[in-house]
Amino acid sequence: MSTSLLYHAFGIVGYICQSTRYMAGAVIVAISDDRWKLRCPVCRSREVTCRGKQVRRFRAVPIGRKAVYIDLPVQRVECSKCQVVRQVKVRFADEKKRYTRAFTRLVLDLSRYRPARRWRGILGWAGIW
Numbered sequence: 001m002s003t004s005l006l007y008h009a010f011g012i013v014g015y016i017c018q019s020t021r022y023m024a025g026a027v028i029v030a031i032s033d034d035r036w037k038l039r040c041p042v043c044r045s046r047e048v049t050c051r052g053k054q055v056r057r058f059r060a061v062p063i064g065r066k067a068v069y070i071d072l073p074v075q076r077v078e079c080s081k082c083q084v085v086r087q088v089k090v091r092f093a094d095e096k097k098r099y100t101r102a103f104t105r106l107v108l109d110l111s112r113y114r115p116a117r118r119w120r121g122i123l124g125w126a127g128i129w
């Protein structure tokens with residue numbers, strides 16, 4: 001999957017597509033952050049040192065009836081200015097959420113036109129709200 005498709009289909013900008021897998025009727029896209037764009041999540045300083053990664057999985061808008069998941073190793077950084085060690089911000093999802101902003105918009109659009117019990121099955125999603 002190309003980086004351009006990440007942007008146009010899923011609203012994910014500034015990440016690099018590493019691989020695409022197909023498992024159990026779902027599409028899993030592995031992406032990575034550009035190491036040179038890392039910033040401190042608190043003060044936005046670029047003077048950071050990498051301190052490990054943790055892979056997080058995000059639900060993205062489906063392709064047809066297939067669920068799409070985005071796997072991103074989220075970098076932990078230590079800031080030399082404010083001395084905190086935190087994960088960098090994920091630019092395509094809100095904090096502490098496991099779905100992309102594009103997926104949120106899709107769900108909100110669908111909820112305007114159909115009752116939730118109808119489209120939850122189509123998305124293969126139990127819902128969070």
Ligand SMILES: [Zn+2]
Nearest residue numbers: 040043079082
């Ligand atoms: Zn900082």
